[in-house]
Amino acid sequence: MDEIDIEIERLRMLPDSCAVVLPTQFSKINYHRPRSTDDFRFCIIDENEYEEVLNIGRLAIGHVLLPITAFIPGLKMTYCNKCWKLGHTQHQCKVGPCCRLCLDQWDYNHKCLKSVLCAQCEGPHASLSMECPVVVNYRRTLKEEVDNKGGTCNFGKLDYPALNLKQTNKPRLAWVDGQTAPSDLQKFQGTDQLGELVTQVKMVLDSTRRMELKLDNQVMQMDLLGKKSCMNKQAIFVLANIMQQMINASLEKKN
Known part of the structure; x- marks a missing residue:
């Protein structure tokens, strides 16, 4: 607008609807055998929030609902x-x-x-x-x-x-x-090891950002293809008119 470059940034994140406000003492649960998922243990100080999360049965981390259960030591x-x-x-x-x-x-x-x-x-x-x-x-x-x-x-x-x-x-x-x-x-006793959970969340967010960038690139490529197809159609129409004029001129000379 008015020869001023404006960069429009779309909103990529919304606040979680099932997030925990006061979690403490994060620690990863290590198993003797490999598992397909990673389990984390943490404490919730607020008793009402603890009961509410258990009743819902899900916890939102990076816009992904993950199951949550009570830890029995x-x-x-x-x-x-x-x-x-x-x-x-x-x-x-x-x-x-x-x-x-x-x-x-x-x-x-x-x-x-x-x-x-x-x-x-x-x-x-x-x-x-x-x-x-x-x-x-x-x-x-x-x-x-x-x-x-x-x-x-x-x-x-x-x-x-x-x-x-x-x-x-x-x-x-x-x-x-x-x-x-x-x-x-x-x-049960936990230690403040929030780094592992933060790393997992960052990996999920990075993967979603990469997917969004790929989708944006595909949309831009589709727009370019649409513009090129319109230009090709116009060029074909111009060539068709020129050919028609040449054919009419040659027929008039013969007559």
Whole structure:
């Protein structure tokens, strides 16, 4: 217009209608076997938003509706990384570090030459193996505690056993012995790894942009072909008129 170049940019993105406002603690779920899709775990702070998203069953990421379900964490045992016994953590342990296999005192020069010994039942298997009847009973009791707990989802921080706990009158849980105070059920912990999800979204957006550019180029080529066809038609009409005039002139000369 008026010899001024104007670049018209069409709107390519609209705000998502099923987006989450306050997601935190993104982390990718890694599986032992390859899968056709990637699963991500994250926390939603707002309880109303959490219930609404679960009721919808879909989450919009880059204008693509993806399925969403509640994450149910597996049962995790509380055990010590020093003595390899159940019921407490290494911060509460009063024993020095032990070898995971033979349970001897461990140091940097330790070489395990003895047979495998269980810290729970002193059997010939690993301390956390499912071959141990103590571990099997522990996990069974833990599952019963979780199934009987019920209630709604709590969005508080993860509650690990504290270093200095006082005895309370709460009922004894499966993963706490008589010398330590009970703790709440361990909840899932996520880390802020939003980069992987952002990368996936950028890849989807880049692919859509490339498709739009290809479509724009095809539309421009179709317009050029239409203009060329119109010019060819006009040229054919002009040639036809010239040929008609030449034929009429030759016929008049003969007559």
